[in-house]
Amino acid sequence: MTTAAWFVLIGILLIMMGLRSSFLQRMRLTPSIVYLAIGVILGPSVLGAFHFNPLEQAHLLEVLAEIAVLVSLFIAGMKMPLPFRWREWRVPVRLAFVSMSISVALTAAFGYYVLALPLGAAVVLGAILAPTDPVLATEVQVRHMGDKDPLRFTLTSEAGMNDGSAFPFVMLGLAMLSEPFSVELIEGWLLKDVLWSTLVALVVGVLMARLLAQLVWKQRFLISEGPLLDDFLGLGLIGVVYGICLLLDAWGFLAVFAAAISLRQSERKLANVHAPAKDEQATPVVAAHDEKATFQHSTQVAEGSLAFKESLERLSELVLVMLLGGMLFLDSWSVRAVGLALFLFVIVRPISVFIGLLGSGTPVRLQMLVGWFGVRGIGSIYYLMFAIVFGLPEALAVEFIHITLVVIVLSIIIHGLSVKPMMSKWWP
Numbered sequence: 200m201t202t203a204a205w206f207v208l209i210g211i212l213l214i215m216m217g218l219r220s221s222f223l224q225r226m227r228l229t230p231s232i233v234y235l236a237i238g239v240i241l242g243p244s245v246l247g248a249f250h251f252n253p254l255e256q257a258h259l260l261e262v263l264a265e266i267a268v269l270v271s272l273f274i275a276g277m278k279m280p281l282p283f284r285w286r287e288w289r290v291p292v293r294l295a296f297v298s299m300s301i302s303v304a305l306t307a308a309f310g311y312y313v314l315a316l317p318l319g320a321a322v323v324l325g326a327i328l329a330p331t332d333p334v335l336a337t338e339v340q341v342r343h344m345g346d347k348d349p350l351r352f353t354l355t356s357e358a359g360m361n362d363g364s365a366f367p368f369v370m371l372g373l374a375m376l377s378e379p380f381s382v383e384l385i386e387g388w389l390l391k392d393v394l395w396s397t398l399v400a401l402v403v404g405v406l407m408a409r410l411l412a413q414l415v416w417k418q419r420f421l422i423s424e425g426p427l428l429d430d431f432l433g434l435g436l437i438g439v440v441y442g443i444c445l446l447l448d449a450w451g452f453l454a455v456f457a458a459a460i461s462l463r464q465s466e467r468k469l470a471n472v473h474a475p476a477k478d479e480q481a482t483p484v485v486a487a488h489d490e491k492a493t494f495q496h497s498t499q500v501a502e503g504s505l506a507f508k509e510s511l512e513r514l515s516e517l518v519l520v521m522l523l524g525g526m527l528f529l530d531s532w533s534v535r536a537v538g539l540a541l542f543l544f545v546i547v548r549p550i551s552v553f554i555g556l557l558g559s560g561t562p563v564r565l566q567m568l569v570g571w572f573g574v575r576g577i578g579s580i581y582y583l584m585f586a587i588v589f590g591l592p593e594a595l596a597v598e599f600i601h602i603t604l605v606v607i608v609l610s611i612i613i614h615g616l617s618v619k620p621m622m623s624k625w626w627p
């Protein structure tokens with residue numbers, strides 16, 4: 200396809216999605232399904248108008264997926280309606296760490312015993328496919344900053360955390376491929392990739408977000424040199440937090456999600472603490488209310504930058520899902536790949552959710568829906584490309600590409616077609 204054809208195609212898609220076509224809504228098609236269908240039709244599976252080779256373009260695809268995940272994680276964190284308290288967050292924390300670990304173990308077992316992969320490769324594959332996705336799961340994400348729906352909150356916060364909690368297992372599998380399994384390997388992995396990388400990520404994310412919130416408040420209300428660019432502030436926080444984590448060998452995805460939550464909660468606390476008190480004798484009630492509302496609105500970097508980042512997230516979804524369609528060949532659809540995908544959706548996800556939430560008091564209906572809506576997507580593409588760039592053997596890389604693409608495509612189709620009927624029937 201020529202450059203002009205690509206401009207026309209992308210433009211038509213953006214206009215169609217912007218108009219929210221009634222045809223797509225009647226057909227209950229998610230945007231990801233539309234992008235995927237166009238990518239498959241134009242890709243090598245049908246017309247062959249373009250082909251994106253993920254093995255040759257691993258570096259580029261890693262960066263594209265990395266940016267998409269970072270933006271989506273920041274958006275998800277900004278929309279979190281509740282501060283981090285164990286009572287409200289115990290369910291998503293269990294899902295992101297306990298259920299995640301179980302999912303990796305079960306998928307690795309399938310890879311080792313059924314697909315006859317080396318143990319290290321099976322662990323890498325389990326880590327690639329285990330995390331749920333914050334980019335493609337928009338239909339079951341928190342919709343706005345005040346949305347306290349328990350299902351949407353649980354799925355969004357889980358996806359925000361498990362994109363970081365999957366990283367240690369990727370590193371464990373890659374280490375097992377390069378050196379013999381030993382007690383020393385496990386000890387080093389636990390200390391560096393689990394404890395150090397996780398704790399440092401949380402500390403960096405929370406502290407940098409609080410520092411930015413304080414800096415913005417002082418800039419706006421003590422110096423008052425003019426309006427600030429909220430979009431740049433939000434993107435800058437993502438860059439600083441993620442960059443520091445890369446320098447310190449910490450998990451940047453987890454840090455960015457924590458930073459977004461911390462930024463919003465810090466801004467809300469500053470607004471409540473520093474908002475002018477209502478003086479009924481000296482100031483009219485209406486004026487005091489207006490002043491407080493203006494203060495709260497003007498201090499919200501999270502709110503001010505949200506619209507731009509949501510547009511960036513949708514654009515990255517369009518590009519990456521269309522590229523996904525352009526990576527697929529007809530011979531990608533092997534029995535091994537389809538079998539693993541069905542095993543992941545029907546067995547691994549429900550079982551890991553049920554075990555992870557044992558004793559949590561979570562309603563059965565919520566557990567069932569969470570157990571089904573384990574959407575796989577851009578996060579898995581990133582981890583796959585990370586493993587390839589890191590040095591995954593070429594034979595394993597090719598097989599993992601086929602398996603991962605099939606899993607993501609089936610997730611987009613199956614979860615995408617079932618989300619609206621199930622949400623309308625089983626969830627208020």
